[in-house]
Amino acid sequence: MDHMKREMKEKMTNNFLKTVSAYANYNNGQIIFGIDDEGHTIGIDNPQQFCLNIANSINDNIKPVPDYDLQVTPQNTIILDVYKGDEPPIFIMEKRISVMTLHLFLSVL
Template sequence: MRETRNLEFKETITSTFLKTVSAFSNYDGGTILFGVDDDGNIKGLSDLIKSCLDIENKINDTISPQPDYVLEPNEVNKTIKLIVKSGLQKPYLYKSKAYKRNDSATIEVDTLEFSRLVLEGKNISFEELPCKDQNLTFHFLEEQLEKSIQINSFTLDTLKTLNLYDNNNGYNNAAGL
């Protein structure tokens, strides 16, 4: 067993796992196994109850907003499975920074990705943002058609007739516009 984009091993409980909780919450979720070394060997933890409380307190005290997670202690091998679910209230921050997984490493997101996470948390995409500096209508195309081939009424049928619209590829430049 090895670490992946959605699986992280931690032999002990230190604050380094909190970046990964942020990353899992911001993206597809994932699992952190405590008491397992980087090679996937089970080492176990000495006190599962205390360890679970420590993990829970660290998450609750440092990740904002509160992520959705489940702790599953395993008495047999003395490990703890922390399952972090992908969150809806993105971005999830640790020390005012958002993180993502890059293969098996956890890294800070850049400014553009942070903006995308903020929009995703508001259920908005970049494409849906209003643009104040552009008039994104077909008015320009209508004017050009009226000037170049004296068309007074502009419809989708007009485009098909002029072979400006290809059902498979969208608009083409058959009219030389």
């Protein structure tokens, strides 16, 4: 990936969607899950289910859905490559008690 930003995460939190949105709006990027804060590989339990959860989170909460790839490494880390969208802005959709909130993250990286 050209001009790629990289971020490491121990596990999946809702904050990763902000990073996905920023990469899709600004430039290509990569998130690697299963790496702790010190940079040690800890892996992910049940990596196939974890990938499904990532895909569902992106597909359900980011519009338009950006192009991305998921890969499981031999160490059971998950690599999420996010590609810059052709037509930003890319939004995070959040539902709050019948009110929908849009979050836009541009050039936060």
